[in-house]
Amino acid sequence: DAGVIQSPRHEVTEMGQEVTLRCKPISGHNSLFWYRQTMMRGLELLIYFNNNVPIDDSGMPEDRFSAKMPNASFSTLKIQPSEPRDSAVYFCASSSRRRGEAFFGQGTRLTVV
């Protein structure tokens, strides 16, 4: 298996623009997570899905952030409009067991200028 695949790897955009991050989880995994990594707060969970259904979105910082999982093999995280403080590395992860470890993608480094 190729692992969790995220695209793009890097994104530079101007403030106010819409940004869409994409994730393909590992086949057969039923849980998908979106994390954001910053220097100050480390890895923060933004939202997670179980069987394509959003379970907990309490970490989504503002209404500017939205996430979807239309099917078991694809998820998106959208920021509209983007702001410089959204600059961070965004990770997608998937897992298959309740107590199992999550497998992370390589991340998308977002820079909003």
Place this chain on the structure above:
Amino acid sequence: DQQVKQNSPSLSVQEGRISILNCDYTNSMFDYFLWYKKYPAEGPTFLISISSIKDKNEDGRFTVFLNKSAKHLSLHIVPSQPGDSAVYFCAALFQGAQKLVFGQGTRLTINP
């Protein structure tokens, strides 16, 4: 409110010696703990875990210790190798949940 805390942003250890990374948590409802390792430009990868019913779990050079009364866990790496240089994240799970709560990470540097 940081429920999982790694108070040391960085740690430097000589090759061959023991590396000890520490993690504290505030919520007694956590019942499963994990350590992840992260290299630059890569996602975190799972390293080792421990259930709250245990106080120690060992896997090769890596041992995790859990002190529930102190709400503290530590990761021991012995002997430390240059390839161990990475950022290490401590994470915790609530019973019945899949939501991992991470600490801020500790950057470990192994010096030759």
